[in-house]
Amino acid sequence: MKKLPLLIFLVLPLFCLAQSTFKLKGKIASETKFLEWAEVSILNEEGKIITGTTSKADGSFEIDLKKGLYRIEISLLGFTDLEKEISVEKDIDLGTVILKETTTNLVEVVVQSKKKTIEQKTDRLIYNLENNVANVGGDALSAINTAPGVVVQNNTINILGKGTSRVMIDGRIIELTGEELNNFLKSISAADIKNIEIISNPPAKYEADGFGGLINIVMKKGVRDSWKNSTTVSYDQNKYGIFTLRDNFFYSKNKFRLSASVNGKTGYKNVDEISDVYFEDGLSNLNARTKAKNENLSGKLALDYDFSEKTTVGFQILNDRNNPDFQSDIVVKKYNAQNQLQNYIVNNSFADRASGNQTYNAHLITKLDTLNRKLSFDVDYFNYNSKFDREFTANNYLADGSFVDVNQSGRNISNQDIDNLSFKADMEHPLQSMNLSYGAKVSFTNSISDVLFYDTITGTPVLDPNQSNRFKYTENNQAVYINGDKKINEKWKLQLGLRLENTETTGFSETLNQETANNYLKLFPTFFASYKKNDNNTFSLNYGKRINRPRFDLLNPFRIYISSNSYAEGNPFLKPSFSDNFEFAHSYKEILRTSVFVNLITDGYGVLFTSNPETSTQIITRDNYFKSLNYGVGESYSASFAEWWQSENSLYFLGAKTDFIKDINATPSNSLQIDFTTNNTFVLRKNTKLQIDFNYSTPFKSGLYEIGYASSFNIGFKQDLLNKTLQIALLANDIFNTSYLKDFTSVVNGVKQVYSNNESNRFVRLSVIYNFGNKKINVKERNFGNQEERKRVSN
Template identity: 65%
Template sequence: MKKANLLIFLLLPLFCLAQSTFALKGKVTNSSNPLEWADVSILNAEGKIIDGITTKQDGTFEINIKKGFYKIEISLLGFTDFQREISVESDLDLGIISLKESATNLNEVVIKTQKNIVEQKIDRVVYNVENNISTAGGDALTAINTAPGVVVQSSAINILGKGASRVMIDGRMIELSGEELNDFLKSISASDIKSIEIIANPPAKYEANGSGGIINIIMKKGIRDSWKNTSILSYDQNTYGIYTLRNSFFHNKNKFRFAASVNGRLGNSRSTEDLDINYPNGLWQLRDDSKQKENNLSGRFSLDYDVSDKTTIGFQYLNERYNPDMKSNTVIKIFNNQNSVDSLLVNNGFNNKYSGSQTYNAHLVSKLDTIGRKFSIDLDYFTYDSKFDKNFTANSYSPDGTYQNTNQSARNNSKQNIDNYSIKADMEHPIAFMNLSYGAKASFIKSNSNVFYYNTITGNPVLDPNQSNVFEYTENNQAVYMNVDKKMNEKLSVQLGLRAENTQTNGYSGTLSQEVTNNYLKLFPSLYLDYKLNVNHGLNFTYGKRINRPGFGLLNPFRTYINSNSYSEGNPFLKPSFSNNFDFTYSYKKNLRTNIFFNVINDGYGVIFRSNPETNTQIISRENYFNESSFGIGESYAAEVTNWFETQSSVYLLGSKTTFISNINAVPSNNAQLYFTTENTFSLGETTKLQVEYFYSSPFKKGLYEIGYMAGLNLAVRQSFLKNNLQLSFLVNDIFNTSYLKDYKSVVNGVTQVYSQNESNRFLRLSATYNFGNKKIKVQERDFGNKEEKKRTK
């Protein structure tokens, strides 16, 4: 009964007050003539488009709108955008609005004006990635790593001080994490990305899962009444070489918007790993050198159709195939207490890997009236498949290299399949004194994974049922939310949200005959305050409660052997962790941002690297073992300093306090971390740009782990030809080879482990980008009412 009452409370608005509308009209011209097809947008106090239209042949427009404060924006190719804040108390005639021609050759319609590099919204930071030179020829993972306050390291995407973040594409969640998510993002071209939203405290509209907030990738949609094709060819050189070919096509005419892209990658990369384990009876020193294929093929297709001026339907499809086969050679030197080598253990293996995913989306967006009511519905299906076939042999040798025996020979064969169905409905429902939105979502996830272990020491594979496993996992989630926002006055805006999520999970290991179920209902409030002191100074405060549910693979209780003396095991009893996140931001002239944050995590879970001194075996496990408070302050500056110099720089001072809630036989340790990053772009001429990037992360301790310093210097040059249609780019990434994970240290059970990993961060990239198209398609003369969808194309 309580759940039913909650659903009613969240889905139904308390009341809706009728209110008359007023006519807002005007005429758009240049210095002498009326301008047809100019885009007229009406935005509310939070910058959200609530209505829009295009000017008629005589340059006039008229929109019916409710009483209130708004911003009107008018734009047209070849002209500088017009913006103005208005107060609607009655019918309002803005008179003649004259647009100024942009300072470029209008015959080519090349506009130099561009958005700020970083924009602060009431509930997120928007990073406009389009002009970043270092991402040319790169992928979505590369683009994310350039976003302010975001770090990609060791298969994790982190918002600084927050933890691992989830990733969405155009507001739709990707149900992957870790290496699987990174592989998926590598299949998306950075050239297809318009902007990246960093949402540290996501509003109630979004899923509450993920303590590190959400990274939302906004894809390009193309300019209305035009078509465009972009082709990119690039070559990366590290120890090995990688060739990449990408092509994107956009076509927008009348009621149709169509986009398609294909991406292919072929080549190899190198990865090295070092691990020192200090057992009581001597040091074990592991060195691994791997060659991994980077073969990938992916495609994306989308189509939107305006059924009417107010209703749009659409479909999207993404397909990705990845074959990261890997050949590895692992040498373990085994020392005695006198620090001399007793023996060598050599693991040679080949991993035959495959992964593939398909994403389907169908959606409908309908504007119900002229006062801002809008309804949308999304149907989504996501499927992911992976196969892993690992053969390895571990041979023992004497210190002089004499063969002694075969310690272990085996084959691991595993498969995983993930299916995710979801349906989501959202309603934007402005009423007399506030903007109200509400909605619901149901999601159904099923994951099947198995591991079959074959002993091949005799030369013939023999199935070992004690080391084989079948694991099934289901997770169903039903959520409802309500969000209200109101501009209290010209200075203060307030947004409140509440989301309820009801979750049911079931994990079953057929091999171990073990089943674990959970069923819980949780509430997730959010609060946003935005206060403009004056035109130059602004304050912003956000709060949100989040949940961090364990990934499917972490719940599988079975052991997977990495080599003969190391295995990884999941934990079906892992519980979700919860976090309360507080953020305060001061901004000056939209260029300088000071951010102070405080986050509290309860029942935090993570990886524990244990070692058994009796058997000299490394055990990688997962547990809910800590509570943690994280805090920090960051200073960011992004601006076009001169007409030839742009900069985006940040410095963060981070700290934490950790307490262990599980008996893991370890002592927490914490100290401060300094993180600095700067990206500087220099215009060396009309067609030449130079970009210099640098980051530095100081050594620090956090909870169970100590991490060494990391730093990286990148240099990129872009030269444009053929009136900017052809661009050649050159990138040197991580010039000094210092950006990799190093000195990752933990002490558990009195055994010290120190780990480092280098995944070919240093490389050279040459890329060529060619654009062609037509910005003057002849179209039917008509009024265009679906302004919000169209505005997303810019």
């Protein structure tokens, strides 16, 4: 198995197979003259850009294509885009193609044939943000939350009925999860996002990790031979205020492209938490109010250079820094069996926290021939570090408010450092009989976390070795994949894939002198089939096997005390979970989409809120304790009730059957969950839009837990000024303050626990966006432009 990383890169031969090609040519003109620099893109039936060029001074263009069905897209700044389906079976001359001039003159192509908000592809759903006013002035996390079938709650991103999702940017996985991932996504401007791909059952090319599939954020690219700058200022007002400033710059000339962005945020938010634990001898009630500092500074720099029309090299750097300090006031009240207050604990704490991550990427993409064979290499390095310093004092009081003694007084210091280095190679290899792709990836992860606890009850800090720990974790992953798709005829298309992943992990607790190793080699098959009955009806069926690996911090066995009778601990023996995912879908005119899905989860792991009734102690841990069958039906409907009213609606019915595979002294229960969302955009005037969104999810039971309802009602308004170079937007989010996690209930060992967490989703946001630039830079020579980069992003 140790030789596998070397063997991986021996499976990437470059084949040379002769295939016949045909020429597609034509000329592009306005009503008065031929047009130079018009972008000509060729897309396959899945909507992916496979090749392209730009028109010459006389408006002419020429592209080599093999036999097949394609879509040609022609665009030029100041003109309305043109799209056309073409069937290539011989040389084709389109003659002179006339583009209609638009009435406005903007810094980039923003006036064009209106994109559909939702586009259904064979293996993914594409969500275009531009039609949703609520995303103006927002960030990537809020944009994901407006995507169909996706819910963001309590630091997790879920595809409904599937589970927690991994996130990619331009096809590259983000090595963050939970709160750290959310903070990173908040540093990305929604205005920079072209679209969001929801891949509920990813093909073999992508990582197999994550039950909820993948969410790919596709970033915008600038217009060829131009420069632009966009500045956004926004202010959110909740109980406290948050100020955000973003600036994004793009420059393209000849073979060179540069993009840079800087994002800054400062302010505070309010977090309220309630926890009720019903012990036999009485209720323990915790109320926590936290004033959380929201301070962030991030930036991105990306460079790409076209060595030729076939080869592009580039690199990018992302840097994100956060300083989310917390001032918390916690009150724990203890009642007797007659519900009379006996005593209470007041815990005042301040946490100085700082975290940062850096991502470095270098890539090479080369087109090998006119048959669209393409080879790409990526090298990625990722580092995440965090520092946490918390000082607290917890005092005991009698019911009448009389001071008794100090319950706890201490200082927690923790540090975490994660490094990840990965190498990836991908080959797209179209054949006469099918489109073939294959590749390999190796990834090396190291994580070190330190926890120090000082007892300060005497006023002098004393290190407590029983509450101090150092945990080291390594994870090495090697993967190879092969994927093939074939169009059998005009109605049937098939795609088959197989991914092999080998994982080796080691966790070591220095304090406990405990080491845990886990090695496993797994196959992850995928299958997709689509049938186009006619122009109105398309059916598809897909299957994929996936894995859900535990986060590094969940494997740390060390016990961290929240109070003298409440603690959390990791589980070094936590194993990955596996799922088999089936989905059947139907699309009617791309307006009404129906999906029926089933997921089988084995060795499922999750959080356990357990307790010890004898000592009235609350324990929070994780374990592989269940298996489940999850199923559901989803309906989405896109409607234009009038030229001024566009509506996107979805309705999901979700259910599950859960069995416990470990004795946890609890009984599983499940119920139906219904989730309804409607997003409505109203064009009040040519440059004025109103957005009204509503979401409601019913209370439901799932295995060990019962979860309360959640809903959100939002109103957004956008006004375009100065030919859309200036935009002003106002958003009232979660007006009734009902979108938070509430009544999260479990019963273990006969003890009922109920938890709620409100993270200030209700706010009013005012945003101002100013765009300026030069739509055309004088260039010394004509070259291919940014089509290769666009192809890389579209994959």
